[in-house]
Amino acid sequence: MERKNAWEKYQGADREKVFAFCEGYKEFLTKCKTERECAAWVVEAAKEKGYWDLHQVLASKKSLRPGDTVYATMMGKAVALFHLGEEPMETGMHILGAHIDSPRLDLKPNPLYEEGELALLDTHYYGGVKKYQWVAQPLALHGVIAKKDGSVVKVALGEDPAEPVLGVSDLLIHLASEQMKKAGSKVVEGEDLNLLAGSIPLDGEEKEPVKKQILKLLEKKYGMEEADFLSAELEAVPAGAARDYGLDAGMIIGYGQDDRVCAYSSLEAMLTLKNPAKTCVCLLVDKEEIGSVGATGMHSRFFENAVAEVMNCLGQYSELGVRRALANSKMLSSDVSAAFDPNYPSVMEKNNCAYFGRGLTFNKYTGRGGKSGSNDANAEYISRIRRIFEEKGICYQIAELGKVDAGGGGTIAYIMGNYGMDVIDSGIALQNMHAPYEVASKVDIYEAYLGYEAFLKEIS
Numbered sequence: 001m002e003r004k005n006a007w008e009k010y011q012g013a014d015r016e017k018v019f020a021f022c023e024g025y026k027e028f029l030t031k032c033k034t035e036r037e038c039a040a041w042v043v044e045a046a047k048e049k050g051y052w053d054l055h056q057v058l059a060s061k062k063s064l065r066p067g068d069t070v071y072a073t074m075m076g077k078a079v080a081l082f083h084l085g086e087e088p089m090e091t092g093m094h095i096l097g098a099h100i101d102s103p104r105l106d107l108k109p110n111p112l113y114e115e116g117e118l119a120l121l122d123t124h125y126y127g128g129v130k131k132y133q134w135v136a137q138p139l140a141l142h143g144v145i146a147k148k149d150g151s152v153v154k155v156a157l158g159e160d161p162a163e164p165v166l167g168v169s170d171l172l173i174h175l176a177s178e179q180m181k182k183a184g185s186k187v188v189e190g191e192d193l194n195l196l197a198g199s200i201p202l203d204g205e206e207k208e209p210v211k212k213q214i215l216k217l218l219e220k221k222y223g224m225e226e227a228d229f230l231s232a233e234l235e236a237v238p239a240g241a242a243r244d245y246g247l248d249a250g251m252i253i254g255y256g257q258d259d260r261v262c263a264y265s266s267l268e269a270m271l272t273l274k275n276p277a278k279t280c281v282c283l284l285v286d287k288e289e290i291g292s293v294g295a296t297g298m299h300s301r302f303f304e305n306a307v308a309e310v311m312n313c314l315g316q317y318s319e320l321g322v323r324r325a326l327a328n329s330k331m332l333s334s335d336v337s338a339a340f341d342p343n344y345p346s347v348m349e350k351n352n353c354a355y356f357g358r359g360l361t362f363n364k365y366t367g368r369g370g371k372s373g374s375n376d377a378n379a380e381y382i383s384r385i386r387r388i389f390e391e392k393g394i395c396y397q398i399a400e401l402g403k404v405d406a407g408g409g410g411t412i413a414y415i416m417g418n419y420g421m422d423v424i425d426s427g428i429a430l431q432n433m434h435a436p437y438e439v440a441s442k443v444d445i446y447e448a449y450l451g452y453e454a455f456l457k458e459i460s
Contacts, residue, residue, distance in 0.1 A: 005357040006395035006443045007250070018446040021268075022252060025445060028264050029242040029254045034142045034235050035077045035286045035296070037156075038100035038260060042079045042267055042284060046071045049271050051081060054306065057313060064313040067275060072306040077101075077286040077296040080306045081270055085279040089311050090321040092328030092421070094456050095281040096266040097298075097412055098335060099288035102256035103127035103434050105134060105168075105193055105236040107141075111229055112197070114211035119198035121166070123236060124190070127289030131188040133435050135170040139195065140239035145224050146231040153222050158239045165239045166195040195236055238436040250442055251356070257438040259288065262334035262427045265445055269452035279310075280456045288335075288412055298412040327420035330381070330459050332452065333413035337361040338401050339429035339441075347406040352399055354429035359395025359447035363425040366401050368408030375413035377424035385424070388458045394451045395443075399429075426451070 010018055032038040046069070054072040057064065064070065066086045073079050077100075085093075105123040112121055125131060140158030147153070158165040170188075171179055179187060201209030202216060218224050224232075242254030263284050270282035287297030294300065307325055311317040337354045354361040364382065367374025382398075389396050401409055413423045428448050431439040 003358050003395070003397055006359045006447050007357055009393070009395065010443065018442055019249075021446050021449060022442045024268075025261070025264050026242040026244075026252060026254070029252070029256060029260060032100075032260060033102075033140070033237045033256055034104075035101045036144065036233075037142065038263060038284065039073060039076055039079050042081070042263075043071060043073065045267060045271065046079075046081055054082075054309060054313075058309060062313070063315065064310065066314075070310065072302075072309070074296050074300070074302040078302055079282075079284045080303055081267075081282040082306075082310055083270065083273045083276055083280045084310070084314065085276045087278050088316055088321075089279050089307070089314065090316065090324040090328065091278065092330065093279045093281050093307075093325060094276070094459055095283055095329055095331040095416070095421075096270065096334050096452050096456065097281075097283040097285070097331055097416060098263040098266050098333075098427075099259045099286065099292075099298075099412060100263050100284050101127070101286045101289050102237075102258060102260065103129045103289055105139070105195070107143075107195075107229065107232070107234040107236070109230050111234075112211055112214060112226060114208040117199070117201070117210055118196060119210040119214045121195040121197050121236075123193045123195060125193060126235070128434055130184065130435070131190060131193060132184065134193060135168045135188055137167055137436055138165040138239040139167050139236040140165060141234055142237055143232065143234040145222055145228050145234070147224070147228055148231075153224065155222065155234060166197055166236060168193050169196055245439055251439050252442060252445070253437050253439050255436055255438070257428075257430055257440050258336045258433050259334070259427070261430070261440050261445060262336060262448065265428070265449040266334045266452050268449050269456060272453055273456060276456065285412065292412055292415060298415045323419075329419070329421040331413075331416050331421055331423040332426045332455055333375070333411050333416065333423055334427050334448075334452065335411040335413075335425055336427045336433060336440075337363055337399055337425070337429045338433055339431050339439075341431050347402045349400065349403050353402070354397055354399040356429060356431075356441040357443055358397040359444055360389075360397070360426055360451040361429045361444075362396060362398045363401060363427075364398060366408060366410050366413070366425055369405060372408075373410050373414065375411070375417045375423060375425070377413075378422055381422040381424060384459060385455070388454055389451060392450070392454045392458070394454060395447045396451060 202213035238255040245251035245253040292298040365374040365376040
């Protein structure tokens with residue numbers, strides 16, 4: 001089935017809307033490289049639009065009513081925004097759900113050591129990565145240091161051009177004859193992903209002088225001692241800003257677009273709402289890249305509990321009411337898909353893959369092989385979405401994540417499907433997914449924003 005290139009819709013001033021929207025997205029992508037930074041951005045954007053903190057609402061025993069807007073957070077890493085509708089919540093919600101964590105290198109609890117008169121930081125990679133892609137790259141260090149006295153220090157080192165960056169060394173090609181014989185998964189081993197952190201010894205020290213120099217610098221900059229690594233969450237991520245990509249500037253390259261490209265477009269769609277009939281939700285969660293586990297992942301009760309609290313503040317709470325609210329909801333699991341890459345056509349089935357420039361991508365199912373581990377969306381639900389998108393003139397495509405036996409992946413869709421709600425994966429197609437720098441089409445990002453907005457307002 002042929003679908004037109006979405007760029008054909010946009011000429012002159014209309015095309016400028018696409019580029020202007022993506023300028024905001026590039027700023028978000030540049031400034032939000034961890035789940036904590038994303039959550040903080042979302043909260044500030046919500047506050048600017050008049051959203052109340054649900055925790056403060058509960059503390060003040062304030063009642064809520066239709067039209068109110070509130071947000072709930074979990075450990076500063078997951079956020080749920082609610083725009084309360086006129087209809088009772090048990091009739092269902094319209095939900096946009098994305099994740100805000102991305103593959104990276106996490107510092108181990110005891111990371112700092114000295115070897116060969118160099119100071120290094122030991123890491124544990126997070127999520128599915130090709131480990132060889134993370135060597136010989138300028139990396140920044142983001143996160144928090146929680147001290148024994150209860151204070152928390154934020155870290156974002158290596159983004160300012162005046163600041164140093166870190167990196168993982170690579171083996172020089174002249175000595176790599178044995179390494180080059182290895183399978184790609186073994187070219188660089190996980191335990192070899194050690195960050196080079198320093199080389200200058202501390203004056204007057206004989207034992208581990210370079211390590212001690214680094215500790216002195218950390219104490220000066222962050223007031224931390226070595227034991228504070230035990231209660232720190234520090235993530236090594238690619239340094240630098242998101243950039244326009246291609247001679248025509250029609251694409252964006254940057255770190256963490258899986259899945260922050262969907263998170264941003266979902267957020268922007270949510271913040272445009274006015275007086276919805278049904279309660280609308282933008283749900284942004286953590287830990288998807290490692291199975292959606294833990295208190296901040298989709299498998300937790302964070303969202304379910306937030307729904308219960310909101311319903312209670314509306315005077316609508318009952319255990320059965322919460323179950324009905326979830327079961328009667330409709331959701332777009334806003335997660336990225338794989339874009340066709342002419343350099344690697346063999347992994348794609350060309351009639352059933354996503355292409356740059358054809359708008360928002362729907363994946364009826366993901367999973368592996370015989371749809372293992374997937375949410376398989378209902379045909380009737382897809383029919384309703386198709387009708388809305390075509391009535392609104394929004395470009396979309398329906399695709400699979402590569403050939404049947406080429407591999408696969410999963411999202412949070414199946415977790416929400418466990419409640420009995422209608423849910424389908426929908427997001428922006430990427431090249432280089434899970435690489436340090438991923439690529440997306442600007443027009444696909446804009447069409448996703450329009451599609452998410454139409455879904456929140458029109459789905460029934």
